[in-house]
Amino acid sequence: MEAEGGETEISFTNGDWHIAEIINKIGDTRIHGDTYSLEGGMIKENSVLSLEAKGKMAALWSDKGFVINRNTRTSLMIQLKENSTGEEFGFSVVLKSGEEVKRIEVFQKKSQGYHFESIEFSLKEEDGDSLFVKKGTTYRHNVSKSQILTVSPYGGIDVHKQSLFFKFRKGCIYLDREGLHYG
Structure with a gap:
């Protein structure tokens, strides 16, 4: 996936599976986040991510993150936030169906920042300001x-x-x- 984020949908031939865990590629550790029902009610807060049925999981930090939606039994929607950490970001979505285990590998590039050719602004008579001073x-x-x-x-x-x-x-x-x- 690109550094600026985005989304992709993954479809399956059957719905007899669940998300067992999400593994961070750096450190090979399980990722914590919040889990929600399909209706948006929180199921688990700041816990190891897993999902038995339909619903949503989110792991969001200030400089990267993702949301995984399972709105149907046979598909997943993975949405990535912009990666401004300065490092590549990757994780595995571990799927289980009985004894069978499969992984979806997600890799995201690091942001290269932005380059502006020019910035233009205008100030109209009725415009006010919203400046504040911070030491x-x-x-x-x-x-x-x-x-x-x-x-x-x-x-x-x-x-x-x-x-x-x-x-x-x-x-x-x-x-x-x-x-x-x-x-």
């Missing part, structure tokens, strides 16, 4: 001549960060692929 990192420098100072607030891919503002009293700032520069 952040402060840099103070006392230098006698102009020099280049590089500030790189980005510690990796974080597709969930919406915006970042800087305020400078003097000097000139510019942004390039290496980060924000002040001089």
Whole structure:
């Protein structure tokens, strides 16, 4: 599956099976999450994922995750959230029917981030603002001549960060692929 997420449906010839567990490819460990009935009522919260009949399972983190729906006895819908962890993500859906065991292997690429050619905005007379101030990192420098100072607030891919503002009293700032520069 692509890093941006998506969904795929898997069909079966018969419905005589259940989801025994979901195994994380990293560490070969069982994945915990929430299990719901077909009507949406919670069956189990933060427990090892398994599903005997129709219903839904969800394992959602801030930077990746999935939802598996079994709306019919003969199909599964696997939906992946965007993977912004910086690492590939993979898991196995372990199916059992009597003594028979089968696995559905799911692999998701890591996000490469986003590149914007330009950002445009407009401000109309009736528009207000919704800015708020949050205390952040402060840099103070006392230098006698102009020099280049590089500030790189980005510690990796974080597709969930919406915006970042800087305020400078003097000097000139510019942004390039290496980060924000002040001089």
